[in-house]
Amino acid sequence: MALNIIGINHRTAPVAIRERVAFGPEHLPPALTALRQLDGVQESLIVSTCNRTELYCHLNGTDAASIESWLLDQRGMDASLARCIYSLNSDEAVHHAFAVASGLDSAILGEPQILGQMKDAYRLAHAAGTTGPVLNSLFQHAFSVAKHVRTDTDIGTSAVSVAYAAVSLARQIFAGFERHSALLVGAGQTIELVAQHLYGHGMKRLIIANRSINRARDLATPLSGFAISLDEVGTHLTESDIVISSTASPTPIITRDAVASALKARRRRPMFIVDIAVPRDVEPEVAELDDVYLYTVDDLQSVIEENLKSREAAAEEATEIIGAEVARYQLRQRGLDAVPTIRELRENAREVRADLLRQARRALQAGHDPEKVIDLLSHSLVNKLMHSPSIMLREAAEAGDRELLRVARLLFNLNRGDREKSPDTDSS
Numbered sequence: 446m447a448l449n450i451i452g453i454n455h456r457t458a459p460v461a462i463r464e465r466v467a468f469g470p471e472h473l474p475p476a477l478t479a480l481r482q483l484d485g486v487q488e489s490l491i492v493s494t495c496n497r498t499e500l501y502c503h504l505n506g507t508d509a510a511s512i513e514s515w516l517l518d519q520r521g522m523d524a525s526l527a528r529c530i531y532s533l534n535s536d537e538a539v540h541h542a543f544a545v546a547s548g549l550d551s552a553i554l555g556e557p558q559i560l561g562q563m564k565d566a567y568r569l570a571h572a573a574g575t576t577g578p579v580l581n582s583l584f585q586h587a588f589s590v591a592k593h594v595r596t597d598t599d600i601g602t603s604a605v606s607v608a609y610a611a612v613s614l615a616r617q618i619f620a621g622f623e624r625h626s627a628l629l630v631g632a633g634q635t636i637e638l639v640a641q642h643l644y645g646h647g648m649k650r651l652i653i654a655n656r657s658i659n660r661a662r663d664l665a666t667p668l669s670g671f672a673i674s675l676d677e678v679g680t681h682l683t684e685s686d687i688v689i690s691s692t693a694s695p696t697p698i699i700t701r702d703a704v705a706s707a708l709k710a711r712r713r714r715p716m717f718i719v720d721i722a723v724p725r726d727v728e729p730e731v732a733e734l735d736d737v738y739l740y741t742v743d744d745l746q747s748v749i750e751e752n753l754k755s756r757e758a759a760a761e762e763a764t765e766i767i768g769a770e771v772a773r774y775q776l777r778q779r780g781l782d783a784v785p786t787i788r789e790l791r792e793n794a795r796e797v798r799a800d801l802l803r804q805a806r807r808a809l810q811a812g813h814d815p816e817k818v819i820d821l822l823s824h825s826l827v828n829k830l831m832h833s834p835s836i837m838l839r840e841a842a843e844a845g846d847r848e849l850l851r852v853a854r855l856l857f858n859l860n861r862g863d864r865e866k867s868p869d870t871d872s873s
Contacts, residue, residue, distance in 0.1 A: 448579060450533040450541055451512045452492075452499030455552045458529035460495075466520045468493040473566075474573050476519065481575040483507070483515060488577040490570040490584070492545075494562050496552050501542070503579040509534070539774055542583055543767045546591040548600060555600035555756045560591050582778070590770045597766065600759040608638035610745045610752070611719045612646065615687050618717050618738060626650040628685035630678060630699070631692040632660045635721055639689050644668040652685065654678050656692075682707035688718045690726035701730040708736055719745070797829045 453466055468476050468491055480489040480500060485507025492499045502512055509532045517524060533541050541550070546563050548555040567584045570576045576584075595601050619625055627643050629636050632655040640651060651670030654677065655661035661672035673681060675698060682688065682703055690699060699718070704727075708716065715736045720727040723742060732739040805822045809815060834853070841849040853859070 447504040448535060448538045448583065449502050449504050449509045449512065450499055450531075450538045451502070451509055451516060452497060452531060453529045454497035454499070454531075454550070457531060458526075462522075462526060462529055463496070463498065465522060466493075466498045466516070467495070468498065473569055477570055477573045477575045479519070480512075480515065483511060485511070488580045489575045490566060490580050492563055492566040494559065496559075497545075497550075499545075501538075501580055501583070503577065536771060536775060539583065540767060540771045542587045543590045543770055544764075546587040547594040547763055547767065548591075549594075549760055549763055549767070553606055554753065554760060556606075557595070557601055560588070564588065583774075586770070586774050590767060593770070594763045594766055598759040598762045600756055600763050602755075602759075606638070607721055607742065607745050607749070608635050608642060610748050611639055611689055611721065611740075612642040614719065614740060614745075614748070615643075615689075615717050616646065618715070619686065622646050622648040624649075625686040626652065626684050627687040627689065628652045628654065628678070628681055630654045630675070630688070630690035630726060631722070632657070632664050633691060635691045636689070637664055639691075640664060640668055640670070643687070644670075652681055654681070679703040679706075682716075683710040686714070686716065688716060688727075689721065690719070691721035692726055694722070694726060695724060697726055697728045699727045699731065701728045701734065704731045704737060705734055708734060711736075721745070794830060798826065801825050801829065 453463060455463070458466070473491055473493065477489055477491055480486060480491070480502070485505050486502050487505050488501075488503035490501040492501070500512055500516060504512075513527060513530055513532065516522075516530070517527060544550045546560050548557060548559055551559050563584070567576070567580075570580070615627075616622075622643060625648065627648055627650070629640055629643075629651065632653060636653075640653065643651060649669075651665060651668050652673060653661040653665040653670055654673045654675055655664075656675050658672055658674050661674075664670075665672045675692075675694075678698060679700075682699070683706075685707075688699065692698060699720075704716065704718070713736050715738065717738045718727055718731065719740045721742050725741065727739065731737055801822055804825075805818050808818045808821075838850065838853055841853075
């Protein structure tokens with residue numbers, strides 16, 4: 446099995462290079478086909494995300510240098526940028542694939558998104574007809590390993606991003622999001638991630654406030670939410686159980702008076718507020734109000750640092766699991782190497798059997814003694830099946846090839862009789 450991975454990721458290349466190398470969804474199908482058509486490429490698959498672009502190939506009669514050259518040419522990259530590219534082979538490639546699927550090679554340790562992205566990449570390549578036995582087996586096993594890691598370790602249980610930490614804190618206060626509303630102030634990447642996390646956990650009512658109402662609408666619409674302007678934030682505080690704010694405003698957007706007024710209208714129903722912005726979007730005096738849970742970005746950072754330590758400990762356990770799974774995978778792959786030989790051996794035996802069975806049936810139809818026909822059939826079957834091995838063993842003995850003779854005894858289990866002749870207990 447000549448498995449090779451050529452790629453770049455967040456560890457080897459800055460975003461300015463990664464974005465040049467990345468394949469958009471519309472470019473992946475033709476790229477997969479073009480890669481598969483290279484001399485010596487038996488199978489191909491491309492994983493391309495914001496943090497990595499990796500080419501997974503099963504090679505036969507070619508080396509990784511040609512794959513690297515193809516990638517540089519496809520993406521219009523100067524050869525000097527090859528320093529950002531890594532090349533992994535065989536066991537190293539298998540270990541890498543398992544680690545990536547399990548979130549151990551991600552910018553955020555243990556993040557689950559990469560597993561979904563790998564599954565999407567696999568489905569696309571499979572539909573394009575560019576995968577085969579090697580990559581099919583590799584990715585199916587990688588998905589199984591990722592599940593094993595997430596089930597048996599705490600790699601994904603602790604929040605290690607600001608957005609995820611904010612939502613995790615909210616979940617500690619509210620048993621479920623289905624009956625609650627959230628007001629998100631801003632429309633940058635962090636708020637976008639927060640919105641996606643909330644929606645994914647069942648939040649039914651999302652309000653997105655932003656200086657650009659069109660940007661707010663773009664973010665809210667796919668999540669069944671609705672958009673408002675920043676001027677309307679105070680109006681909607683009353684209906685908001687969760688408020689998360691992250692803007693670039695130089696002055697606070699949410700004041701103590703506005704929150705106090707909202708709390709009065711809410712009749713002491715608690716509000717959870719997370720201020721991720723620097724400078725702060727929420728006046729610090731809001732924390733003095735009863736029934737308000739106010740967290741700042743510093744509060745979240747302490748949660749993240751503690752959780753990151755937990756994930757790092759889990760990553761050590763995950764690494765041990767992956768090491769064992771790589772060995773298991775390679776053992777299974779080596780077993781598959783024998784399949785064509787076993788299949789051919791069985792097919793030859795079936796052909797011999799079919800030929801002798803036809804002869805025996807003709808003899809019976811001609812009226813020959815059935816007992817003699819069966820006896821002749823059994824002798825002929827033994828002679829036919831043992832003819833070639835007998836000749837090879839005789840020639841090996843004449844040539845002094847004791848190793849072949851030893852392997853033959855092992856292969857045909859001929860040492861059994863010797864073991865039976867050697868008593869295990871004292872005969873006295």
